[in-house]
Amino acid sequence: MKIKDEKYAMTFRIIAYTVTLFATVLCLFPFLLIISASFTPNEVIIREGFHLIPSKFSLEGYKMVFRFPETVLRAYWVTGVTTVVGTALGLFFITMAGYVLQRKDFKYRNYFSFFIYFTTLFGGGLVPWYILMTRYLNLMDTYTVLIFPGLMTPFLIILMKNFIRSAVPEEVFESAKIDGANDFKIYYRIVLQLSMPGIATVGLFLALAYWNDWFLSSLFINDQNMYQLQFYLYNIINSIQFISQMGAGTGISLGTDLPTESTKMAMAIIVTGPILFLYPFVQRYFVKGLTIGAVKG
Amino acid sequence: MTPRRGLLRELSANRIMFLMLLPVVVFFIINAYIPMVGIYYAFTKFDFNRSLFNSEFVGMENFKFLWNSGILAKLTVNTLGYNAAFILFGNVLAIFCAILLSEIRLKWFKKLTQSIMFLPYFISFVILSVVVYNLFNYDSGFLNTMLKAFHMNPVDVYNTPWVWVPLIIIFYLWKNLGYSMVIYLAAITGISEEYYEASKIDGANIFHRVWYITVPMLKNTFVVLLLFALGSIMKGQFDLFYQLIGNNGVLYNVTDILDTYVYRSLKVTFDIGLATSAGLYQSLFGFILVMTVNTIIRKINDEYALF
Numbered sequence: 001m002k003i004k005d006e007k008y009a010m011t012f013r014i015i016a017y018t019v020t021l022f023a024t025v026l027c028l029f030p031f032l033l034i035i036s037a038s039f040t041p042n043e044v045i046i047r048e049g050f051h052l053i054p055s056k057f058s059l060e061g062y063k064m065v066f067r068f069p070e071t072v073l074r075a076y077w078v079t080g081v082t083t084v085v086g087t088a089l090g091l092f093f094i095t096m097a098g099y100v101l102q103r104k105d106f107k108y109r110n111y112f113s114f115f116i117y118f119t120t121l122f123g124g125g126l127v128p129w130y131i132l133m134t135r136y137l138n139l140m141d142t143y144t145v146l147i148f149p150g151l152m153t154p155f156l157i158i159l160m161k162n163f164i165r166s167a168v169p170e171e172v173f174e175s176a177k178i179d180g181a182n183d184f185k186i187y188y189r190i191v192l193q194l195s196m197p198g199i200a201t202v203g204l205f206l207a208l209a210y211w212n213d214w215f216l217s218s219l220f221i222n223d224q225n226m227y228q229l230q231f232y233l234y235n236i237i238n239s240i241q242f243i244s245q246m247g248a249g250t251g252i253s254l255g256t257d258l259p260t261e262s263t264k265m266a267m268a269i270i271v272t273g274p275i276l277f278l279y280p281f282v283q284r285y286f287v288k289g290l291t292i293g294a295v296k297g
Numbered sequence: 298m299t300p301r302r303g304l305l306r307e308l309s310a311n312r313i314m315f316l317m318l319l320p321v322v323v324f325f326i327i328n329a330y331i332p333m334v335g336i337y338y339a340f341t342k343f344d345f346n347r348s349l350f351n352s353e354f355v356g357m358e359n360f361k362f363l364w365n366s367g368i369l370a371k372l373t374v375n376t377l378g379y380n381a382a383f384i385l386f387g388n389v390l391a392i393f394c395a396i397l398l399s400e401i402r403l404k405w406f407k408k409l410t411q412s413i414m415f416l417p418y419f420i421s422f423v424i425l426s427v428v429v430y431n432l433f434n435y436d437s438g439f440l441n442t443m444l445k446a447f448h449m450n451p452v453d454v455y456n457t458p459w460v461w462v463p464l465i466i467i468f469y470l471w472k473n474l475g476y477s478m479v480i481y482l483a484a485i486t487g488i489s490e491e492y493y494e495a496s497k498i499d500g501a502n503i504f505h506r507v508w509y510i511t512v513p514m515l516k517n518t519f520v521v522l523l524l525f526a527l528g529s530i531m532k533g534q535f536d537l538f539y540q541l542i543g544n545n546g547v548l549y550n551v552t553d554i555l556d557t558y559v560y561r562s563l564k565v566t567f568d569i570g571l572a573t574s575a576g577l578y579q580s581l582f583g584f585i586l587v588m589t590v591n592t593i594i595r596k597i598n599d600e601y602a603l604f
Contacts, residue, residue, distance in 0.1 A: 008502040016397040017406075023394060024410040027417055027471065030428040033439060037431065049442030050431055093324070096317040106314055107307055116321065117604070119329035120528060122584045125576020126559050127569055128335020129328070131349075137327075151324060183313040212421035215536065219564070230423045237427065238543070261437065268427045275419050283412055283419075290476070291483040 031276075038062070038265035045261040061266030072270065074225055075232040082146045082228065083210040090151040090206045095199060097152075098160030099191050100183075103173065116154050130219060145220045146228065150209055156202050159289065163198025164191055201289030204282050211275065229271045236267055339577045343569035359574035368558070369578065376554040376579075380530045382466050387477055388519055390470055395481035396511055400503070411482070415475030422536035425468060429541055433464075458551045461542070465552065469537060477522065484518040485511060520601050527590055528603065531583035532556060555579040 033050055038061050040054040048055065065072055097116075101109050123129075139145035168191055176186045192199070217231035227235070308315060334349070339359055341352035363369040394414070401407045417425075432439045433454040441451035454460055492510050501509070535556035542552045544565065555575060562572035587603070595602040 049437040124332035129332040
């Protein structure tokens with residue numbers, strides 16, 4: 001009996017390690033392909049295609065990107081500003097709302113919760129929203145339009161509410177009130193201090209969404225100086241595809257200053273760099289956030 | 298005392314809390330409630346030079362066009378089909394991987410693999426499109442490079458519509474596996490060790506334990522995730538579809554969903570009336586679907602109801 005048991009356990013473990021390792025390799029593989037391509041000279045990519053290990057090493061792609069550094073740096077700046085400002089503002093609003101909505105003595109909390117939740121059930125759709133932003137609020141090509149729509153989501157508010165509820169015991173509010181602290185003071189003196197892990201999680205969700213956003217730029221930004229990183233990359237990729245298709249179709253050879261395959265890959269690495277770099281340090285907050293009652297509001 | 302006086306008193310007594318809630322309320326009024334007025338565009342022939350209520354009223358014309366041309370039916374089937382596949386495969390794969398990972402005893406191995414599987418969730422969809430281009434582009438993609446190395450004919454993935462059905466699902470899984478796996482792993486950690494101990498004494502081997510204890514214990518988590526996903530079954534994954542397919546018309550038949558159609562009508566063909574109609578249809582259909590499902594669930598098991 002005992003021996004048979006161990007045999008089963010052994011089989012299971014072998015399956016577990018094999019499958020997990022396989023899945024991990026599959027998840028990692030595309031990144032390696034991009035990194036490798038970004039260090040391969042363009043003509044090698046054209047001649048031999050993408051490989052996992054570059055047959056010839058070169059920094060040409062990165063040099064091309066930084067030959068005219070203004071545009072990249074500009075895009076970095078716009079993305080940085082929107083990410084920092086949006087995350088800070090969003091966190092401020094979300095934590096306040098989460099705090100108020102979990103206060104048991106706040107009579108209308110359920111109405112407000114429903115007011116927020118309802119927007120996930122029904123909406124006017126993309127077009128009326130787009131027209132409101134562009135024609136009535138005149139937000140085309142502004143920082144406001146890149147920041148405002150991403151400030152909060154119902155999901156993050158509910159998540160924050162649950163975090164605060166589990167982090168701050170009910171009695172704290174009562175005793176603070178008896179000591180004469182007003183509701184805002186309780187919030188910034190006590191609630192903020194006690195719910196730091198939750199704030200980190202929600203903040204990272206916000207920052208990630210801002211950093212990875214290309215949708216708002218594609219809708220609202222015409223001015224090239226206002227392009228965010230992801231949208232800048234998106235344009236590079238698509239203009240290359242467009243131009244190479246044009247070139248193939250018309251037989252006209254286009255200038256050599258075009259972004260090449262290796263430039264494209266270098267650009268992809270530059271855009272994702274900060275995420276890849278910060279990922280090992282921040283991923284545990286995401287795991288924590290998802291683990292603590294993130295599932296049900 | 299009238300309820301109105303009650304509200305006023307509440308307002309003055311708790312004015313700080315109301316003020317703290319104000320930004321969120323303003324946000325949702327601007328971002329969600331005011332645009333609902335614009336639903337009216339769905340019933341008009343849009344004119345750039347006129348304001349909303351001065352546009353020519355055409356009644357149900359836009360819907361009729363969408364319906365009669367078969368666009369609406371196709372988009373609905375695609376949207377529902379892909380979402381169903383995402384939910385089904387996504388959960389099954391996540392449960393499978395989470396169970397395997399939870400049985401791994403080597404700490405560093407477990408941590409490392411989990412982190413790497415979670416990584417794709419963090420990259421943008423633009424990067425995902427680079428990944429796909431890298432793998433499948435005709436001239437230099439990894440797939441064709443490999444095929445050529447084995448003296449086989451290269452395949453033109455970007456002009457072969459049917460392969461995109463599995464591809465879109467696979468890349469969805471690739472991007473989201475880590476995320477749902479974390480949730481299931483947490484649920485597995487929450488299962489009391491006593492069950493396993495008891496089953497061991499009863500002579501159950503590890504396969505029995507997984508099948509008769511772990512899997513049933515994950516039912517709760519699965520149902521909650523499923524219901525959450527149902528709420529957005531008509532929306533969802535615009536980024537994924539648009540970044541992978543873009544404006545490649547060859548593939549629309551099998552890859553166009555409501556979101557991409559609305560976006561294109563707005564940004565590419567400038568058909569505001571049609572775009573609003575399709576958006577309204579999407580919103581209403583989703584709303585009715587969630588309400589129905591929620592009512593049914595409430596009848597079966599109150600605990601699982603969303604609201």
